[in-house]
Amino acid sequence: MNPSGTADAVVVGAGHNGLVAANLLADAGWEVLVLEATQVPGGAIRSAEVTAPGYLSDLYSSFYPLGYASPVLRGLDLDRYGLAWAHAPDVLAHLFPDGRAAVINRDVDVTAASLAAFAPADGDRWRQAYADWCRVAEPMLDAITTPFPPVRSGLTLLRRLHVSGALRLGRRLVVPVRMLGDELFEGEGGPALLAGCALHTDLSPEEAGSGVYGWLLTMLGQQVGWPVPVGGAQKITDALVARLVERGGRIDYGARVDRVLVARGRAMGVRTAGGATWRARRAVLADVPAPALYLDLVGAAALPPRLVEDLAHFRWDGSTLKVDWALSAPVPWRNRALAGVGTVHLGADLNGLTTYSAALARREVPRDPFLLVGQMSVADPSHSPAGTESLWSYTHLPFRRHWRSEEIAAHLERMEEVLEAAAPGFRSLIVGRHVAGPADLEAGDPSLVGGAIGGGTSAAYQQLFLRPIPGLGRADTPVDRLFLASSSAHPGGGVHGAPGANAARAALARDRALTGGLYAGAIGAAHRTIYR
Known part of the structure; x- marks a missing residue:
């Protein structure tokens, strides 16, 4: 970086989306500076020993079907920078309260046999559902990870499916997951797998749009599995950082940006909390x-009043409680079919998931929590000593910024009761525990506001061209040369790099000599129309 305090692009935040954006701009020959408020990169993709010596925990996210399949991350060739993937023997299981389990394995025949145990026809129904997915998987993933509207991938889907098929796909994108499960399967196994995956978001089984999340995650589990980075989630961050540094990019840590500097409607640079200023020649x-971007860093005075009004209706996804355990032995599951599963959903059948979601909608703490559980040593033995297990679980809470320690402790007790019922003797194996409530998650990654891990609700009213507020559904903002690169932008949460890539593409398009003026004019006119 030259000593004048300037760069072509200043990227605020070294989460994975910020690092993806920085890498793509560096690929284009831009001089890039990333300013990170904390002392470490990665945001919610980090690992550390927090439970007991020799036990590695992924502090936030762990399993990465979207990251593994994402055209954005694949295009960065992160394997050249030390990223390798591992798979558990089985991908995912949904454990019912009565002890039965529906299991996804990367062998479609194994998955089909598991679902056929719930209803004989459901094995073939799963094969058909997977065949339908394979027809659309590539353009679907392209559509998810490119700016809205997805013109090229949309045309590909139309050619493959024709009008009638495209309309049916459009319906699937909005149908509730309970209804989708009823349409695809006869038994309980398939619908539970779909609904459990949908509840990785903040949507209930009855909400419009929940079906697409369940469909996407289960089908990716069948197609590519839910892999983990060998050596922990940190390896994704390490690879992104190494790639950026190799291309001349720089990251400054402990540099909390408190203002985007705006003049004549254009982002000129940023100021950090210590008073240092950085000029951005091309983009922020x-x-x-x-x-945080609009109200804190830019300020309402520099924004259209309608945008500020719309931000009052921005909705976060739920808060989160995550717990890591160091166990002296593998989880003693009552149902031994779970011994080789990477991710386990437990604590509720489909109706139980509805009850759990209803409590969250009422802003109540669920008495019977639904748990997402990760057996990290099953997926990657390097996470703990031989014969032991590095285990985690998280569950959703209603969104709040402040929680009393007694509330967190009481819900931890409920979580461990659910695990003990499914695996008698679980508690006796605990040799270390690390509890991260909503405030702890936000302290470690300021973007996880109130422990919300999705950058805003996944509900249909805040997706596509409505994300983060009614507008273009793109990375562009009403401030020229300022781009939103976080999961608050389309397509939202998940480790796939799409918001960062979309922001980089928008910045590059804005800067092109031949099209820059037209681009800026078109975007500016659109924003004036929307926000006037």
């Missing part, structure tokens, strides 16, 4: 939540 990209 922000990997921070939308309310």
Whole structure:
């Protein structure tokens, strides 16, 4: 970096989206500076020993079907920078309260046999559902990870499916997951797998749009599995950082940006909390939540009044409680079919998931939590000593910024009761525990506001061209040369790099000599129309 305090692009935040954006701009020959508020990169993709010596925990996210399949991350060739993947023998299981389990294995015949145990026809129904997915998987993933509207991938889907098929696909994108499960399967196994995956978001089984999340994650589990980075989630971050540094990019840590500097409607640079200023010759990209960017870093005075009004209706996804355990032995599951599963959903059948979601909708703490559980040593034995297990679980809470320690402790007790019922003797194996409530998650990654891990609700009213507020559904903002690069932007949460890539593409398009003026004019006119 030259000593004048300038760069072509200043990227605010070294989460994975910020690092993806920085890498793509560096690939284009831009001089890039990333300013990170904390002392470490990665945002919610980090690992550390927090439970007991020799036990590695992924502090936030762990399993990465979207990351593994993402055209964005694949295009960065992160394997050249030390990223390798591992798979558990089985991908995912949904454990019912009565002890039965529906299991996804990367061998479609194994998955089909598991579902056929719930209803004989459901094995073939699964094969058909997977065949349908394979017809659309590539353009679907392209559509998810490119700016809205997805013109090229949309045309590909139309050619493959024709009008009638495209309309049916459009319906599938909005149908509730309970209804989708009823349409695809006869028994309980398939619908539970779909609904459990949908509840990785903040949507209930009855909400419009929940079906597409369940469909996407289960089908990716069948197609590519739910892999983990060998040596922990940190390896994704390490690879992104190494790639960026190789291309001349720089990251400054402990540099909390407190203002985007705006003049004549254009982002000129940023100021950090210590008073230092950095001029951006070409663009400022922000990997921070939308309310933080607009209200805190830019300020209402520099924004259209309608946008500020719309931000009052921005909705976060739920808060999260995550617990890591170091176990002296593998989890003693009552159902031994779970011994080789990477991710386990437990604590509820389909109706139980509805009850759990209803409590969250009422802003109540569920008495019977639904748990997402990760057996990290099953997926990657390097996470703990031989014959032991590095285990985690998280569950959703209603969104709140402040929680009392007694509330967190009481819910931890409920979580361990659910695990003990499914695996008698579980508690006796605990040799270390690390509890991260909503405030702890936000302290470690300021973008996880209130422990919300999705950058905003996944509900249909805040997706596509409505994300983060009604507008273009793109990375562009009403401030020229300022781009939103976080999961608050389309397509939302998940480790796939799409918001960062979309922001980089928008910045590059804005800067092109032949099209820059037209681009800026068109975007500016659109924003004036939307927000006037």
